Amino acid sequence: MSDGDQSEASGWVEFDWTRERYEDLIRRVVPEYDEQESLMAEAVRAALPSAGRGPFRILELGSGTGTLSRFLLKVFPEAELTALDVSPAMVAECQEVLACFGARVRVVEAGLATADLGEGYQAVVSRLAIHHLPHAEKRALFDRVLTALAPGGVFVDSDMIAGENEAEAAAILDEWRAYMVSRGDDPAEWEEWLVGDDDFPGSAQGRLTWLREAGFADVQIIWKRANFAIIRALKPRGSSGGEDAGG
Numbered sequence: 010m011s012d013g014d015q016s017e018a019s020g021w022v023e024f025d026w027t028r029e030r031y032e033d034l035i036r037r038v039v040p041e042y043d044e045q046e047s048l049m050a051e052a053v054r055a056a057l058p059s060a061g062r063g064p065f066r067i068l069e070l071g072s073g074t075g076t077l078s079r080f081l082l083k084v085f086p087e088a089e090l091t092a093l094d095v096s097p098a099m100v101a102e103c104q105e106v107l108a109c110f111g112a113r114v115r116v117v118e119a120g121l122a123t124a125d126l127g128e129g130y131q132a133v134v135s136r137l138a139i140h141h142l143p144h145a146e147k148r149a150l151f152d153r154v155l156t157a158l159a160p161g162g163v164f165v166d167s168d169m170i171a172g173e174n175e176a177e178a179a180a181i182l183d184e185w186r187a188y189m190v191s192r193g194d195d196p197a198e199w200e201e202w203l204v205g206d207d208d209f210p211g212s213a214q215g216r217l218t219w220l221r222e223a224g225f226a227d228v229q230i231i232w233k234r235a236n237f238a239i240i241r242a243l244k245p246r247g248s249s250g251g252e253d254a255g256g
């Protein structure tokens with residue numbers, strides 16, 4: 010796996026927040042941030058019934074401070090994991106958070122649009138990262154994720170999404186505001202953090218289409234709340250790309 014184009018890092022190299030500040034913000038604005046980790050682990054286990062019975066390999070794209078990777082490494086003690094992120098600050102935080110897992114973990118500083126993702130992974134996961142890529146790069150990334158997966162492998166992508174049209178965009182924003190109110194937060198105080206200049210969420214249906222075009226099968230939204238969704242997609246067995254993911 011090689012480093013990506015450093016220009017990808019523009020918005021994130023300056024990301025000098027502490028882990029605590031980042032995680033406090035993200036937990037406030039993203040519905041069920043922590044619960045998503047269990048849902049994503051369940052999706053991996055459901056796709057790979059052999060997970061838990063022998064070693065397998067996970068790749069996390071845009072790993073940030075490493076909370077999802079940490080959860081998966083705990084839930085799947087037999088897994089080895091590669092965490093990739095473009096931000097040196099995030100990579101440093103992630104290395105610290107995952108240090109206790111020793112040789113089971115590799116943290117790589119690289120950009121999603123250009124990194125060589127490697128191959129032979131049984132699971133590729135990502136949370137709140139792929140929407141930072143412009144649409145053409147997202148679509149191209151899905152080809153590369155398919156290549157990185159072993160046949161039968163699973164891609165679980167949790168991310169910010171946009172409405173298909175103005176009416177849906179307004180409806181999902183209302184849903185997000187209601188969620189914030191239900192937690193006792195004032196949405197007006199947090200809305201500026203929801204969609205920034207480097208966020209290109211795109212619609213969930215568009216993402217499903219791109220995944221199918223890339224060659225994924227059984228592409229489904231497995232969870233959705235306001236402007237956030239988790240999509241699960243499988244690499245068909247019998248595709249090229251190494252040993253079968255098993256299960």
Ligand SMILES: C[S@@+](CC[C@H](N)C(=O)[O-])C[C@H]1O[C@@H](n2cnc3c(N)ncnc32)[C@H](O)[C@@H]1O
Pocket residue numbers: 017018021035070071072073074075076077093094095096099119120121122135136137138141142
């Ligand atoms: C909102 S944070 C999400 C972090 C983590 N996945 C989580 O769930 O908390 C977005 C992450 O994506 C990373 N990122 C943004 N653009 C990227 C790119 N082009 N290549 C790799 N990582 C990128 C950022 O550095 C940051 O760590």
